[in-house]
Amino acid sequence: MNPEPTSSVPCTPDPAHKELERLRASIDNIDAALVHMLAERFRCTQEVGKLKARAHLPPADPSRETRQIERLRQLAQDAHLDPDFAEKFLAFVIREVIRHHEAIAADSRNARNE
Numbered sequence: 001m002n003p004e005p006t007s008s009v010p011c012t013p014d015p016a017h018k019e020l021e022r023l024r025a026s027i028d029n030i031d032a033a034l035v036h037m038l039a040e041r042f043r044c045t046q047e048v049g050k051l052k053a054r055a056h057l058p059p060a061d062p063s064r065e066t067r068q069i070e071r072l073r074q075l076a077q078d079a080h081l082d083p084d085f086a087e088k089f090l091a092f093v094i095r096e097v098i099r100h101h102e103a104i105a106a107d108s109r110n111a112r113n114e
């Protein structure tokens, strides 16, 4: 007969597991901050979307985006973050914002034609 299987989770965590737990707690805090900051950014861009729809301005502003990319790449470089990653992340967020702007503009066109 085989002896009872022993648990792979020790009762008192060894130093490596303790350090992993500590780092994961920081990661969870950072992820929460990111979600809150993104929610705040989207609240702001929703207002921009409504303003643009009212003023008949186009959803996208490529020249503004060029300036944002330039600025974010510089910030990323200074912070030792990969600038290509920072640019891709911004492009991903802005693509979603433009989708929201287009939906707001379509809604306001429909409301005017009702």
Ligand SMILES: O=C(O)C(=O)C[C@]1(C(=O)O)C=C[C@@H](O)C=C1
Binding pocket: 045, 048, 049, 059, 060, 061, 062, 064, 065, 068, 093, 094, 097, 098, 101
């Ligand atoms: O600043 C604007 O005009 C916006 O609509 C906001 C925003 C952004 O998410 O930062 C989104 C779309 C534009 O192309 C540029 C920037």
